[in-house]
Amino acid sequence: MPEVGALALWLALLTALYGAAMGAVAAVGRREDVLASARAAVWVVAALVTLNLGGFVVCVGLLAYALYSHDFRLAFVADNNSRETPTFYTLVGLWGGQAGSLLFWTWLLSLYTVSAVGHRRPALEELQPAALSVLLAIAAFFLLLLTIAENPFALLPEPVADGRGLNPLLEDPGMLIHPPLLYMGFVGFAVPFAFAMAALVHRRVDAAWLSYTRGWTLLAWYTLGAGLVLGGWWAYRVLGWGGYWGWDPVENSALVPWLVATALIHSVIVQEQRDMLKGWNVTLVVLAFALSVLGAFLTRTGLLVSVHTFAQSGIAPYFLGFLAAVLVGPTALLVWRLEDLRARHELEAVLSREGTFLLNTLVFLAAAVVVLMGTLFPIVTEVVQGIRILIGPPYFRQVFAPIALGLLALMGIGPLLPWRRTSRRVLVRQLRWPLVAGAGVAVSATILGASAGVAAAAVVIGFTAAAIVQEFHRGARSRVQRWGEPYPRALLALLGRQRRRYGGYLVHAAVLVIAVGVVGSQAFVTEREGVLATGERLEVGRYTLIYRGTEQEPAPNATVTIAAVDVLNEGHPAGRLTPRRRYYPRYNQPVYPPAIRSTWREDLYVVFLGLVDDGRASFRVWVNPLVRLIWLGGALFTLGTLVAAWPDRRRRIRTAVEARRQAVLQRIRELDLDFGAGKLSEEDYRRLRDEAVAEAAAFLGTEAER
């Protein structure tokens, strides 16, 4: 079985190289027959990798179910599994280890490749061969790692009696979902990247590649974002330090591409609406992919030692080479095609939606740069000075908070401004209520005794919340006036008819909900430590905890001590909490899963650290306000993305011409909508609409001639 697996990986590597070469030939020579052969290679690679992964899972699975002889000869199994590992978590071992992660990663990439270039798509006929070539080249790199450096089927010289087992921190349901989501995000940017390269090669940096890759970008962006939220949820429920985000290098290396991708999905809108920023969009796609590769590199090579880095190996040089290729190749291509990227750069006024979009791109990039530099800084100082100067959470909080506030403010302002330019009257009408709301919230916060930082956050949150409500309200009111719909139906119709815009606003609302949760839980946390004898009490805010004693719980691979704690909420009984201390002898590692009493107002978060020498019990207790809002925000983020990305049958793009046609018509719709919502003066509306209609008419005219 191991030999078959290794052979299959070699075959997949050769097929991928062959397909990449054939794709390049087909792209240059426009040869249908060669393209068919390259496309076959795409399917073969996917099939081989799938079989391989399947075989691998079976190998690992057989051990887990103990149906097979306990063959701890497979190095990977010995490293990531043991006879004590609970069956349910055997799968987690797949991404707990190096080779397993890479194999899983390659498998995702091969599936994405099949879905993106495995079939002929009329709209992208011209771009597909080159994109196929790029995607298979990327797959070939990962297959190279799997065959030369990290063979998942590598055998140990001597079978060992038992494996090392899975890291106990990973024994959590969250770990079944969180890593695959992050990988889906990392891998997902490969498809937009490949099509961007193809668009540059074929000098077709227009609406078509953008419309097609929008879905892929959204998928990667969403899975990465959801992975981050789930990672926070896992940390909060498992690690027992009272928080959900530790500015851990591994979290950071997923956050950085997410920030760049967020800049991208906004900047794409400007190209669609105004034919601007073509070069920026290609650059952002390249950056998002390169940073994903860097994220994988940092995560998988153990260069940054952190709680997540469970795997370390010698694949670093390969990754560095690949990273260099991903940066140098596209840069050369960009410079070569600079002439094509000169877009219709006309900005009528800085105070316009495209103006705020530009600023938004800058601030997102600044945020990404700051997080990236903070993450890499210890490595740099180690190289330069020989000591690792640590960059801990306080640094990130201080540097990131002002940038995040800036982004939240832009999130409020941007949608309120119309395209092109904003007249003074419109500006006043649009900003009046949000500003009043922001000021009101800030004044109330100050009266209630908030610090300057919290008051600043309150202004921005109040302003942006009001701006989002106003957008929904004015949009719906405009529909009521124009179509005579009842108000509630008009609200729903906004989500149905202008999915991208109002789905986007839902995501904005989600970000705001998360922001409130973060501010609440960071600024107003209460924490107590106490060592209690049975019957003793600990006061934490409104709560009183009474320690009732401990008992042991049987577990296959750990010693589990459960502490019983009765909770009084303002003197009234509020149930019993049972925090645990799980000690894993194999790892000499204790884990402190907290007991959490969660309400919308706050979480009571109790950690049992163990018994001290005289038999008393040691506890740490947090009261974390508003943490639930963060998870609610995660759900709203999902809903908003679904609304924005839901395929629209009316707007399905079949050809490049169709994409262009949709774009010119959509511009007129946007103008109507903005005018209806009061964002345009009568004069500007007439002028811009005449211009847009003229352009559309000219376009439809040339289309009819074809």
Add this chain to the structure above:
Amino acid sequence: MIVLVVTLLLTLGAAATGPDLDAQVRAIADRLMCPVCQGRTVAESTSALAAQMRALIREKLRRGETAEEIVAYFRDRYGDTILAAPPREGLAAVAWALPVLAVAIGTVIVGWLLRAWTRPPGPGSTLPRIGMLPEEALRRVEEEVARLESGDVDRSGRDGG
């Protein structure tokens, strides 16, 4: 959204009490990295050493030492690597300067682009003027827009939901 803001305000009100000893301990512990963990501050860490350090901070605060004195004490004993945020001196100061520099460079770039791209609306457009287009073409555009709005798939009237 309104509920959200009100919730935040209520929380503000509930939490707006003066900094007690626990909060002070937490604030100081948050400025120190736990020496035996990876990437956790003393405030966050569940390790025994971090618990001892928090107890020591509490003890020192009771004795009337200031936050700066306490941090300096730990810095003397463990070196610069104990500091959670790098000191604003020496090589580490670069960590503080870089974000400012990044934002400054970005602002210059965007300011330059805005200047270069800003152009007042004028007759420079190469597009056909609306008056020069046939009535028929304009009507067609309006039909297409209305169809997008009402949700018909095409003229055969298939429902587009």
